[in-house]
Amino acid sequence: MAGSGHGRNSAAHAFGSILDANPDALLALAGDGTVTLANAAAARLFGYPREELAGRDYLNLLSPASRAEAEHLIQQLASGAEAFPPPRGITAVHSDGTEFPAEVAGSRIPSRGRPGDLPGNGQAEFDDGVPAGTRLLLSVRSTSHRQAADADLREAMSLLTATLESTADGILVMSSDGHVAGFNEQFLTMWNIHAELLRGDSEEPIMRLIGAQVSDPIAFAARLQELEDDPEAESHDVLDFKDGRTFERYSRPQRVGDNIVGRVWSFRDVTPRRKAQEQAHQAMLNLAAQAEKLRAMAFQDPLTGLANRAVFNDALAEALQEPRLKAVDVLLLDLDDFKEVNDILGHQAGDDMLIEVSRRLRGCVTTADVVARLGGDEFVVLLTACPDADEIAACIVRCLHVPVTINGTVLRPRLSLGLASLGQDSVGPSELLRQADIAMYAAKAAGKNRFLRFHPDMMTALVRRTDMESALQLAVPRGEITVDYQPIVSHRMGQVVKLEALARWNRGGERIPPSVFIPLAERTGLINEIGAEVMALGMVQLAEWLGEDPSRSLSVNVSGVQLQDQDFAASVLTLAEASGVAAYQLVLEVTESVFFDADCSLIKQLSTLRDAGARVALDDFGTGYSSLGRLQDLPVDTVKIDKTFVSMVRTGQERLPILSSMINMAHSLGLTVTAEGVETAAQADYLTALECDSLQGYLFSLPEPGERLGHALRHAEEALQALKAR
Ligand code: C2E
Ligand code: CA
Ligand code: CA
DSSP: OOOSOSOOOHHHHHHHHHHHHOSSEEEEEETTSBEEEEOHHHHHHHTSOHHHHTTSBGGGGBOHHHHHHHHHHHHHHHHTSOSSOOOEEEEEEOTTSOEEEEEEEEEEOOOOSSTTOOTTSOOOBOTTSOBTTEEEEEEEEEOHHHHHHHHHHHHHHHHHHHHHHHSSSEEEEEETTSOEEEEOHHHHHHHTOOHHHHHSSOSHHHHHHHHHHBSOHHHHHHHHHHHHHOTTOOEEEEEEBTTSOEEEEEEEEEEETTEEEEEEEEEEEOHHHHHHHHHHHHHHHHHHHHHHHHHHHHHBOTTTOOBOHHHHHHHHHHHHHOTTOOOEEEEEEEETTHHHIIIIIOHHHHHHHHHHHHHHHHHHSOTTSEEEEEETTEEEEEEESOSOHHHHHHHHHHHHTSOEEETTEEEOOOEEEEEEEOOSSOOOHHHHHHHHHHHHHHHHHTTSSEEEEOOHHHHHHHHHHHHHHHHHHTTTTTTOEEEEEEEEEETTTTEEEEEEEEEEEEETTEEEOHHHHHHHHHHHTTHHHHHHHHHHHHHHHHHHHHHHOTTOEEEEEOOHHHHTSTTHHHHHHHHHHHHTOOGGGEEEEEEGGGGTTOOHHHHHHHHHHHHTTOEEEEEEETSSSOOGGGGGGSOOSEEEEOHHHHTTOSSSOSOOHHHHHHHHHHHHTTOEEEEOOOOSHHHHHHHHHTTOSEEESTTTOOOEEGGGHHHHHHHHHHHHHHHHHO
């Protein structure tokens, strides 16, 4: 403090320079507050040359608002009550008039020299350069920097508060002693808590409120306890609410320096996100299930769960490429008359039957064997390393024939099975399958409900069949189709009342039976042409016989295929008119299978003919799946009881309720009954006793060609007379 004084010694000078080096402003005051000395820092701080500071009232250096505070400090010092009172915050004034915050501390300077030499009493100066009367020392430090920091802090605080309030998270700060140290509005909203509750002393009601909301309050409380026991721990978990909401919960210790003073909880409502996640998850599951279903469908028959054709083809190709496999057998099978089950009992029953057949098939083979459904009622079994394929084939036929009740009806599934095996000469998969197919066809032709092993001769049969087909195409144009007539007699009237026209094919001298060429004609559609030919020949050849007696009639067999033709009825009536045959002298024989999927058009054909007077007979009655009860729904006039029932009569002494009930039932429905295949007098008597209206069979006459008609009629009448004579 190089003052204005004189006569300084060197020690005083040294001390003065030290004071000048002090970064704080130092002001020495006289007892009345006049500045007696100021250091360099004071000159800098207040912006006055040092000389101008001396002699000023220190109060002039302060803002008016701070003066009282400063005076208070001075008094404290002066009274000596406190040697070093705590510093005060004041506002100081710069020479340019600007105010700045500052901190002021003070101390007393011990009085020296003569008593009564009071500060301010003179301008005397001690030899240390301190003016006489100097009593106090003030140290002033600008706190502008600190205020800037404070402002920063305040700003940070308000920013923090704003952030806390604007965040979507609910935040709660708990002090280590279990008090609520802070929270935001969002926290209250999320937990439905009143702010009042948080200001209370006890956390008990809060915990109750929270516990009532979470799905698992016990786990919730346990987790809290865990965290309480481990204040350092951080946690992140998920809370499920009873009302379906889901919160994410974060928690971390609140630290001040190195000390943990509490715990910060942050809650985030993730319900929409979780729901979206759940939906996405569900969608993924659905997709996966769908993909699985699609995948399964690609390999599986959806109805039966068996393998499909693709799987079978792959397995067969693989088996044939495996050199170590000694035996590879293909069993191709097709249900007999499955169409009737479907048509009569309905598609559900058909499906049930296919499922049952599949189950039985699987039961006949080992799990290693492939059982596939190729479509419809066609199945295939691939046996690898099977010691006896014939035994398996026989077993399949046997097992499938066991009765099964479907839709209340007892059915005995029947099938035709073709078996082909890998022999010495290796064949490809398609060849093996073809051989099985040929064998299956042969099994059907041999009477169904059986299996046949492929034999090269069957190839010949196949060739014959295709050959036959092309020959049948030419049969009508070549005049190879002829008609035989078989009498139908009325026992009561003692005469022939009907002649049934039966088609014959003389193929270049070889007689092909109707059981062979009729199905072929039906398959190829040639039956339309052949049927029309039979009808035309019959009317022409019998016109005279029919004309002699209006009670006589001509019976003609008609296939379902023919009835599909919209013009069928019209063409029959036209033909009858052209040949001079009355429509009422016509009987059309149809099997019940034509009614299976009867559409309106088919019924219309039959109605047109019946309206014109023609009658409809139900042929082969009793052989199909249909029941007696169904009869009343069909547009028929006559039933023809199949020869299998007639052949049950051997001695004539047996009781055959089936025959009597068929006849009674038909009669009760107003239908007439014809029995087919009557070969013995006993049968004729038996049927006559049951009041069967007409009889037909070898007993009366074989079917005979037109030129032998007289012979046939005579034979039939003789047989009738012989019966009467018994
Ligand atoms: P279907 O209509 O049931 O004809 C009766 C069959 O029984 C005839 O066989 C006949 O010769 C035979 N038969 C007659 N009396 C007796 C007998 O006392 N004992 C035995 N065991 N059999 C007897 P066929 O002529 O071989 O005809 C077979 C089948 O071919 C016919 O059965 C019929 O369904 C069909 N058919 C024949 N001609 C035609 C035709 O022109 N059109 C159509 N769509 N089918 C025909
Ligand atoms: Ca017939
Ligand atoms: Ca028949």
